[in-house]
Amino acid sequence: MKVKFTFVPSRILPRMAAVNSCPGQVRLGVNMASSSRPSLPKNYQLICDIVEESGIGRHLTPSDIYAQAVKRRPGFGLTTVYRGLERLRDLGFVSELYLPGADAVTYEPTGPQHAHFRCSACGAIEDVAFALPSRTIRTLASQHGFEIESERVTFEGRCAACRTQKI
Ligand SMILES: [Zn+2]
Ligand SMILES: [Zn+2]
Numbered sequence: 173m174k175v176k177f178t179f180v181p182s183r184i185l186p187r188m189a190a191v192n193s194c195p196g197q198v199r200l201g202v203n204m205a206s207s208s209r210p211s212l213p214k215n216y217q218l219i220c221d222i223v224e225e226s227g228i229g230r231h232l233t234p235s236d237i238y239a240q241a242v243k244r245r246p247g248f249g250l251t252t253v254y255r256g257l258e259r260l261r262d263l264g265f266v267s268e269l270y271l272p273g274a275d276a277v278t279y280e281p282t283g284p285q286h287a288h289f290r291c292s293a294c295g296a297i298e299d300v301a302f303a304l305p306s307r308t309i310r311t312l313a314s315q316h317g318f319e320i321e322s323e324r325v326t327f328e329g330r331c332a333a334c335r336t337q338k339i
Pocket of ligand 1: 291292293294295296330331332333334335
């Protein structure tokens, strides 16, 4: 299993990202003051809801999101999907994920810091409950004179299904 460490700008994957739900949705126990959140254009709200409803652990491509958006609102534009995702990422409502070797960027609900596993045989992406200890990050930063703003850890190998199929 190969391990890749890639450092990405914090706007892509903020470390210790706050759990932000879409502004239109009220989550008990997270933040009841939904009226103080920025309101989104209706189209962006729909994109946000689609990513949010997919749940933690799912990673949707823009075309997955587009397919669902068109079902709910016929005539929805693909360009709107791309623009909306960019905006939602900047606002911290969705997390954007580029993985080495993956064919497409994917989006997931903003949640706790985690790592990813990508199957090199079938391309499946899975969440892995792992984050580098902050002491390791601080040590690396001081050893190299870096200022580390975020981390992205990706494991690669064969998923459980591909291991049994011996592709
Ligand atoms: Zn696989
Ligand atoms: Zn994930």
